[in-house]
Amino acid sequence: MHHFKKILCGGLLLTSQILYAQPVAQGAQVATVRVDVLHSGNAKQEHYALDRVLIEPLPWPGNLKKAIDTSNRGVNLFEVRDRASGALLYSRGYSTVFGEWQSTAEAAKLDRGFQESLRFPKPNHPVNLRVLKRDDKNQFQTVWSVDIDTDAPDVIRKLPESKLKPIPIHVSGNSAEKVDLLIIGDGYTQQEMKKFVADAKRMSQYLFTVSPFKERAKDFNIWGLAAPTKESGVSRPSTGQYRASSLGASYDIFGSERYVLTLDNRALRDIAQNAPYEFIEILVNNETYGGGGIFGQFSTAAANNDWANYLFVHEFGHHFAGLADEYYTSPVAYQTGGEIKQEPWEPNVTALKDPSQLKWQQHVKAGTHLPTNWPKERYEEASRAYQKIRAELRKNNRPESEMSALFKKDLIDSTLLFSKDPNYHSIGAFEGANYEAKGYYRSQMQCLMFDRSDQFCRVCQDGISSIIDLYSR
Structure with missing residues (x-):
């Protein structure tokens, strides 16, 4: 597609490398521009408005030679183009909290607004910023455009000084050549700062036991950051627990008891800007099982849960590679496409409209049936019983240890069921994925995106590796 290509303009081939070359050649660091936008609407409409443009305190952490996103991931894509020539300087795919909310029942009843941020290396000239969104044919179409001069008088250049300093958790080298992951703690008091660092190190160490992160650990820098809170933990409204946390992270987002997000983007970015980052994972200092992840925005996890890793x-x-959930028997807060089985953009699920064009065909052995048989009915029968018990435990506010024990039993039972099947290790197309029992398929019977097993399937590993390549080496 045109926005992923170099642009031929006036007989000259203009690329981001040329247009950013002057400060790089002089050895100077390129500043980080953040454009805060307001994204509002309802189930059928959406609107954008410019909020503010600012220069963040730290220089751009990324590699200017990899300014153009070729991954074709995300519901949205933003492009930064030179205003005079139209040359593409920078692009990144992403998804939004608004996009998830737009598919909830609430979105059919009222309008809501959400804050979002678009970050890119500061260009030498005025630019045009474009936000694109996939249409019903999965092609990106422009939905908003605004001209920005990053040297204009109203650009915020001086921000309040912060005492927050990034804590090195796992540092491999120059940020420009690494994936920079920032772990931010929410709901940690001043007395719990050592606990936050220990939690961040524990999670990071576990991440590098899972392929392909395991093999690519030297391509990552991981930093820690936490603004202390007066009370321990974050809000969980369904149980009457409210906390004034630094990021405003909370359970019960969009009515799902286990869904943890922050809807306060400004609070998130104002803290994050104190460290080099391209990706953010928020650790909430809570025991209750919960988390969330949005591609190109951030992810969250409950640090004190037995299943925290x-x-x-x-x-x-979800956040890093745009992987889809492969499970389909658990209730979620938002809806997918319903009866219209459009081919998903996510790399690990498919509508299988044409088996000969399967995304992961290179991994499928000759003779493998598509769709691929698996003990689907027996799994669904067991899952219905399990989900009923799970709902009762939450309804009665039972101790978290009982929920954890249920999760463990469910994983043991499903693994036992799958391991006896002749297709257990096969790569094919197994129906049941993307929150839908029918019409969507995953590549393997079991994967970290399907259940609480401990490894990604081969296709998910490929999807992750390609994003690591985009930001490193």
């Missing part, structure tokens, strides 16, 4: 990696899979 799994939550950290699973939700990071």
Whole structure:
């Protein structure tokens, strides 16, 4: 598609490398521009408005030679183009909290607004910023455009000084050549700062036991950051627990008791700007199982839960690589496409409209049936019983240890069921994925994006590796 290509303009081939070359050649660091926008609407309409443009305190952490996103991930894409020539300087795919809310029942009843931020290396000239969104054919179409001069008088250049300093958790080298992941703590008091650092190190160490992160650990820098709170933990409204936390992270987002997000983007970015980052994982200082992840925005995980390591990696899979959930028997707060089985943009699920064009065909052995048989009915029968018990435990506010024990039993039972099947290790197309029992397919019977097992399937590993490549080396 045109926005992923170099642009031929006036007989000259203009690329981001040329247009950013002057400060790089002089050895100077390029500043980080953040454009805060307001994204509002309802189930059928959406609107954008410019909020503010600012220069963040730290220089751009990324590699200017990899300014153009070729991954084709995300519901949205933003482009930064030179205003005079139209040359593409920078692009990144992403998804939004608004986009998830737009598919909830509430969005059919009222309008809401959400804050979002678009970050890019400061260009030498005025630019045109464009936000694109996928249409019903999965092609990106422009939905908003605004001209920005990053040297204009109203650009915020001086921000209040912060005492927050990034804590090195796992540092491999120059940020420009690494994936920079920032772990931010929410709901940690001043007395719990050592606990936050220990939690961040524990999660990071676990991340690097899971392939392909395991093999690519040297391509990552991980930093920690936490603004202390007066009370421990974050809000969980369904149980009457409210906390004034630094990021405003909360359970019960969009009515889902386990869904943890922050809707206060400004608070998030004002804290995050004190560290080099391209990706953010928020650790909430809570025991209750919960988390969330949005591609290109952030992910969250409950640090004190027995399944914290799994939550950290699973939700990071959403945020980092745009991986889809492969499960379909658990209730979620938002809806997918319903009866219209459009081919998903996510790399690990498919509508299988044409088996000969399967996304992961290179991994499918000759003779493998598509769709691929698996003990679907037996799994669904067991899952219905499990979900009923799970709902009762939450309804009665039972101790978290009982929920954890249920999760463990469910994983043991499903793994036992799958391991006896001849297709257990096969790569094919297994119906049931993307929150839908029918019409969507995953590549393997079991994966970290399907249940609480501890490894990604081969296809998810590929999807992660390609994003690591985009930001490193």
